[in-house]
Amino acid sequence: MTAAEITGNPPGSFAWGVLHDRHPRLIAQVRDGLPYPPEIGRALDELAEEITGEIRPLPGWEEYAGRSWYDVPFLWAESCFYRKLLVAVGYFAPGPWQGVDPFEPVKSAELRTPELADDLAAFATRSDEDALLTASLWGNRADLGFRLSAGQADGDGALLVDQSPLLWSLLTDADTVCVVADNSGRELVPDLLLADHLLVTGRAARILLHVKPCPYYVSDALLTDVVAALRRLSESHDAGPRLERAMRDGRLQVRAHPFSCAPWSYHRMPPDLAADFASATVTIMKGDLNYRRLVGDRRWVPTTPFEEVTAYFPGRVAALRTMKCDVAVGIPADAVARLDASGEQWRSNGAHAVIHVR
Numbered sequence: 129m130t131a132a133e134i135t136g137n138p139p140g141s142f143a144w145g146v147l148h149d150r151h152p153r154l155i156a157q158v159r160d161g162l163p164y165p166p167e168i169g170r171a172l173d174e175l176a177e178e179i180t181g182e183i184r185p186l187p188g189w190e191e192y193a194g195r196s197w198y199d200v201p202f203l204w205a206e207s208c209f210y211r212k213l214l215v216a217v218g219y220f221a222p223g224p225w226q227g228v229d230p231f232e233p234v235k236s237a238e239l240r241t242p243e244l245a246d247d248l249a250a251f252a253t254r255s256d257e258d259a260l261l262t263a264s265l266w267g268n269r270a271d272l273g274f275r276l277s278a279g280q281a282d283g284d285g286a287l288l289v290d291q292s293p294l295l296w297s298l299l300t301d302a303d304t305v306c307v308v309a310d311n312s313g314r315e316l317v318p319d320l321l322l323a324d325h326l327l328v329t330g331r332a333a334r335i336l337l338h339v340k341p342c343p344y345y346v347s348d349a350l351l352t353d354v355v356a357a358l359r360r361l362s363e364s365h366d367a368g369p370r371l372e373r374a375m376r377d378g379r380l381q382v383r384a385h386p387f388s389c390a391p392w393s394y395h396r397m398p399p400d401l402a403a404d405f406a407s408a409t410v411t412i413m414k415g416d417l418n419y420r421r422l423v424g425d426r427r428w429v430p431t432t433p434f435e436e437v438t439a440y441f442p443g444r445v446a447a448l449r450t451m452k453c454d455v456a457v458g459i460p461a462d463a464v465a466r467l468d469a470s471g472e473q474w475r476s477n478g479a480h481a482v483i484h485v486r
């Protein structure tokens with residue numbers, strides 16, 4: 129069973145809005161974030177102009193050159209945009225700006241927000257594991273790209289599918305658990321607390337934490353963000369130093385596979401990454417983008433079973449996802465009927481979430 133791939137058309141769709149509104153705003157935000165020299169300013173101008181027309185060729189990204197950004201697969205177009213943004217700010221070229229994360233200013237600011245301070249204060253008193261899982265789930269609502277268009281979204285929304293009992297049953301004496309991280313800051317902090325809980329309780333002997341090898345979708349976590357989150361956590365929580373020790377002795381390992389920034393779904397993952405997932409008792413996919421890549425960025429009928437679309441995945445897989453785009457699977461028919469009738473943008477407004485397990 130399959131469905132058509134999502135593209136940036138028709139006008140007014142969620143994907144169209146990302147390409148049309150979010151990307152130009154992001155270019156402006158990046159430009160304001162760091163004191164870039166004139167040549168980088170010009171490269172950003174060129175990108176701002178390019179995204180209103182045809183995709184220009186970029187080595188390694190030739191598939192859709194010459195086409196409109198709106199007519200090609202949305203996942204590919206977004207990934208290519210982030211790649212081109214990094215090229216524009218000199219991220220890959222030898223020179224002073226090589227390796228400088230253009231999203232670092234917004235990520236660092238988030239680590240110092242009162243909201244994160246409140247989260248940390250709450251975590252210090254909340255120790256039950258369902259609360260930790262819930263915090264990790266709804267932490268995904270805080271992604272900084274989503275906030276560019278949706279504004280502040282806080283607190284917990286409605287959980288449409290909750291297979292957490294099945295997930296906990298898999299997390300008993302697990303040898304290895306893969307956690308495919310999503311955003312830094314307010315999402316990564318509860319993810320790390322959950323990882324700490326799994327290790328401390330013996331629910332998992334080892335965690336493989338997959339992060340991105342380079343900046344992506346604004347707040348996606350890099351190794352540097354893991355380190356920054358651990359430092360912030362260490363200011364108020366003993367999980368911080370504990371996790372640093374776990375990193376030093378190999379119980380918490382960070383991976384940054386190139387495929388994590390690829391413009392494709394996991395159906396195309398390379399064998400070494402598949403082997404990592406296959407070796408895990410369960411892989412926990414965090415967030416919306418990982419979900420799109422797990423099930424395929426397609427116009428699925430929302431009742432399509434999650435088990436069916438993830439049958440290809442090597443090993444057991446769970447998804448903790450707040451819904452921030454048009455992709456939806458595994459939603460009960462009565463919920464779909466109720467939400468469709470409500471007139472709410474329930475698939476993409478970040479107010480709904482799922483915990484799926486296969």
Ligand SMILES: O=P(O)(O)OC[C@@]1(O)O[C@H](CO)[C@@H](O)[C@@H]1O
Nearest residue numbers: 146271273274415416417452453
């Ligand atoms: O993966 P995340 O951080 O949960 O969400 C990423 C996201 O904001 O970016 C995409 C649009 O740019 C959407 O699919 C999604 O809402």
